[in-house]
Amino acid sequence: MRRSRIFWDNGHHQMFGRILALVVKRLGWRCHTYCLMPNHYHLLLETPEPNLSAGMQRLNSNFAQWFNAEHGFSGHVLERRFFSRVVESTYDLFELARYVVLNPVRAGLCEEPGGWEWSSYRAFTGDAGPAAFLTTDLLLGQFARDADRAREIFRTFVDDAPPRARST
Secondary structure (H helix, E strand, O other): OOOOOOOOOHHHHHHHHHHHHHHHHHHOOEEEEEEEOOOOEEEEEEOOOOOHHHHHHHHHHHHHHHHHHHHOOOOOOOOOOOOOOOOOOHHHHHHHHHHHHHHHHHOOOOOOHHHOOOEOHHHHHOOOOOOOOEOOHHHHHHHOOOHHHHHHHHHHHHHOOOHHHHOO
16 A cells, blocks of 8 residues: 555545445444555455455545545555455464454554554453454354453463564
8 A cells, every 4th residue: 555644534434444344334344353554454354256346446445545535646546456355264264363453563553452452452452342344253152151261261362472572
């Protein structure tokens, strides 16, 4: 994604979240984890229909239109096409979720993942309610049947990340 900031303040994060919520609802997606960084974002999505490209185009173009109108800009807001890959296993799901929520720690934006407001980490640990577009049941259900126990195990799983996963 472009190296320039795309999220300048809370209003930018909130608008992106509103647009993402509309896309998720309209296309029947499930967003299993997310992190909004200053100049890019990460989403772990489940798309029951083969509509990822169409949805990402809608998400990115709607946000770009808003962003450009808000700031008097024109042209691209995001530098390049999104990256995607298929989640191959439960292990892969866990590692991707951990990677996403540790992104701000690795970037030096916070000491611990709970210190970054614009990620799904706090929703998974029970420290905040989930964003309108976030679903936590699939991922937490992989850790334990009891929600409190699942949150505790998730927190430990993220805290126990290998050092390379915590640093740049």
